Amino acid sequence: MYGWTGKLLRVDLTRGTSRIEPVNEQWCRDYIGGRGLAARYLYEEVDPRVDPLSPENKLIFACGPLTGTPVPCGARYMVVTKGYLTGAITTSNSGGHWGPELRFAGYDLLILEGKAPRPSYLFIYDDHVELRDARSYWGRTVSETEDGLRRELGIPGLRVALIGPAGERLVRFACIMNDKHRAAGRSGVGAVMGSKNLKAIAVRGTGGIRIADPEAFMRAVWKMRAGMQNHPGRRSFAELGTAATIDLTQAFGGLPTRNFQQGQFEHYDKLNGNAIRDTRLVANKACFACTIACGRVTRLGDGSDKYLVNTHPRNWRIAGEGPEYEAAWALGADTGVGDLDAVLKANWLCNDLGMDPISMGSTLAAAMELYERGVLSDDQVELPLRFGSAEALVRMVEATGYREGFGDELAEGAKRLGEKFGHPEVFMGSKGQEFPAYDPRGFQGMGVAYATCNRGACHLRAWTPAIETSGQYDPHTPEGKAAWVVQEQNRTTAHDATGICLFVGAAGGPLETFVPCTAAATGVPYTLEDFVRIGERTWNLERLWNLKAGFTRADDALPQRLLKEPHRSGPSQGVVVHLERMLDDYYRERGWTADGVPTPEKLAELGLANV
């Protein structure tokens, strides 16, 4: 095969055995790869009602046919499994260098089954696959473990994907980290890995990726690169990182603040792209094949030692990475903390302990609301959880990663936290997953995008702010939003299947530009229509899996705060989310019943009649 390596590696962790299988070629054509292909395998092999932490759940790492090629930002791999945070199918994406390395080792997919009898790590060196003892790494942080594995194996070019202490302790929103600072972040994929007693996957690959039509491929790649090079989106990402988005959301009253109680943050300019660049940035960092380099390598300021943590050295001030937009919001605006050093430190801790900063910040914000309302008393918490407390932020991130004290409650996520203390309304999220950094009262379309996302609240399946503020739509009304969200969800799903980073879309390289790359790489004559259809097919397949897992229309929901409590000031003043209206539109647009079930006709149209 061209484009695809055509092989998958299946590892039985229970027995410590592995075998190399051919990838289903028809599925490759029908789902491209990455998210789509892995969803197809999960659908075939995993019972949707399975306990996410049981050995019967499988953990799939999937690359697309463009992962590891010079198509701009061809760095991505997707982790697909049943999410521990949501109980839904989850598709968590990460960049860095690990995904390409898996492809160079010869595999499009890695499927992990069962549960290792003791803490182990997987070592893959081309065809050599070995499950090795990881007891000496258990309990270690992400950076300690990666450094240790590099020393132990002594192989230049080794890439490591791993869990930190949070994954081992089954924190509901634990990540799988790679290259120390890149994360397959959401829905608790790290806890699933932890439940399998798997600490790390160390990969070195020396093989190559073959291209079906080299000349057409290189032409398409260069056309895409030329379109991106001077694009204002690419330049902004490179100069300011993703945190530049803070200025946009602030301007439209869509920057959720203090657990979504306000839509603007008074200290937004202490956390935005300019603040990071001017005061903390050391260098840009690119993922594999990335021509943007939005990654921020940062250094803490001198005052940062005042926020002490127990488990990291006092002078922990080597270069780290972040924060990107979501982390700057979740750990900053959402908790009301306007201190960049505290946010940076909390972000580094999330990376080093292996936790999703979005869910972390949002869960802490929910706890802060409970504390300020008097639901949580001082006896129950280690230190006062006031909005804006930098001390509480940094210490609680650490406590959550290790499940110490009140951190043990935070580690369960905002939904379970709210339920436990009798106030489920403080949970700001959908399907059990905390919202990312866009307030749907500022950007109406995000409401229906959050509610309908198959993996729980997510901004990466249909990102509406740019189009809603372009003048084409009114950001505060539901008109036309559902149709746009459906179309965008289909497009991003196909995008995710190729192995290309979603950010190219905002940097001058939309889906149209790399459909020809995919066609030339694989030899399959894909068109844009094929891609959108593949995205729709995958989306429906994920939905079917979720329905079998027990999800219904009632789960396509938003918290009452967004539906009933408008902001009292700012640009989004007086606006609430008209969810039911948009949901009806959405289901109709999708060809689903009013209960959100794909109709037999729709499934037949997508070639899913017999799945």
Next chain:
Amino acid sequence: MMPKQLSIVPERCTGCMQCELACSWVQTGTFQPSRSLIRVNIFDEEASYAPYTCLQCDEAWCMTVCPVNAISVDVRTGAKVVLEKQCIGCHLCTIACPFGTVFTTPRTDTAAKCHLCGGDPACAVSCPTQAIEFLDVEQSGQWFVPWSQKVSRNLVEAHAG
């Protein structure tokens, strides 16, 4: 003709590996960084990425040491190139190179080193940040000045404690 050489400015590099992909494409017709003749060294904690490859030394020890004269000079570019048919796979050149930029090709066991792509190096073409450029010898020296100033500043600071 003014000779050109590769000018590499590590401070502009973001570690994206496009050069390794492009080089391996030239060598093998596949995307296979393990076969690239330019390598990016990543120093994560220092946020520093350093591409390096053959310097095309005037006094080329790889060439001098070869017992069968399998390394020769490309008169168009001045590059020292491996004549694969003559190479007997003795690996002496890989040991002689002070910079470790002569590699061994798996299976054939012959030597492989940067040949400047015959005068249009793919690594320089593919670099999105101009960290690698193919410049006239006189121009390419310019990056050295700011770099040396930085190093001397570090030295001064180190002495000052």
